[in-house]
Amino acid sequence: MANNNFDVIIVGGSYSGLSAAMALGRSLRQVLVIDSGKPCNRQTPHSHNFLTQDGEAPKDISIKAKEQVKKYESVKFYNGLAISGVKTQRGFEIKTESGDIFMSKKLIFATGVKDILLDIDGFSESWGISVIHCPYCHGYEVKHEKTGILGNGEYGFEFSKMISNWTKDLTLFTNGKSTLTEAQTTKLKAHNIKIIEEGIDSLEHTDGHVEHVVFKNSHKIPIKAIYARAPFVQNTDIPEGLGCELTEEGYISVDPFQRTNVQGIYACGDNTTFKRSVSNAVAMGNIAGAMINKEIIDETF
Structure with missing residues (x-):
């Protein structure tokens, strides 16, 4: 790549990063999108609850989005992994795994997160297909089906309450001794939500479509979908290395305009x-791109 100086470097080229790139390209900014091509929803067959794209494959949405962003000549793409970043007198410097170095006035991190999938046989293979995290993204497709919640305590209670809107055939799998309060247990049972405390051994599935939950005592029950919340870590530690603060939950802390604490x-x-969700990522990227452009204008006018 002949030029290694840009107005903005965007690390991450999925929905949020592409959305920011489009806003900046339309603002005549010189932009570099660095992307390693591994979005967190790459195993999910369909995306939902996004106007004009409902039911489309995430990969197809990304391909279409990238083709549209490529029409803006000031936006360039680099296929690779960003591994480090430093603050410079001019702005920032990003180094890639291949040793290439790029510089910019501003940075956008649209790097997503890495899910730490539970150590249950069949869980990772079914993640994003029938082991799902969001009823607004996937709940309609499994409405009225035999559905499970993998969780315990406050999360198990609140999510069971939530998912009872989509199905009445609902089981809470605590995967060990329940930590629900007596009041929570009574409330769930009053709504015919079953509670199973047996330890889970595996999920029987076909191509990621769950068929049975198998317990450690070899007993198993049929199931069509399971909601679960996987722990996560940031995909990159570059933002922290540059001084960006994280929230208690582990997210990069931003204000309503997507600004971190680092100028x-x-x-x-x-x-x-x-x-x-895809729709939320696109909206956030659009805001970030517009606000960075305004920041550059304010600094140079």
Whole structure:
């Protein structure tokens, strides 16, 4: 790549990063999108609850989005992994795994998160297909089906209450001794939500479509979908290395305009919020791109 100096470097080229790139390209900014091509929803067959794209494959949405962003000549793409970043007198410097170095006035991190999938046989293979995290993204497709919640305590109670809107055939799997309060247990049972405390051994599935929950005592029950919340870590430690603060939950802390606490660094998408959806990532990227452009204008006018 002939030029290694840009107005903005965007680390991460999925929905949020592409959305920011489009806003900046339309603002005539010189932009570099660095992307390693591994979005967190790459195993999910269909995306939902996004106007004009409902039911489309995430990969197809990304391909279409990238083709549209490529029409803006000031936006360039680099296929690779960013591994480090430093603050410079001019702005920032990003180094890639291949040893290439790029510089910019501003940075956007649209790097998503890495889910730490539970150590249950069949869980990772079914993640995003029939082991799901969001009823607004996937709940309609499994409405009225035999559905499980994998959780315990406050989360198990609140999510069971939530999912009871989509199905009345609901079981809470605590995967060990229940930590529900007596009042929570009584409330769930009053709504015919079953509670099973047996330890889970595996999930029987076909191509990621769960068929049975198998317990450690070899007993098993049929199931069509399971909601679960997996722990996560940030996909990159570059923002922290540059001084960006994280929230108690582990997200990059941003204000309503997607600004981090470090001047010139913005973040958007799943790395900043528990509200993980394509539509939300696109909206956040659009805001980040517009606000960075305004920041540059304010600094140079």
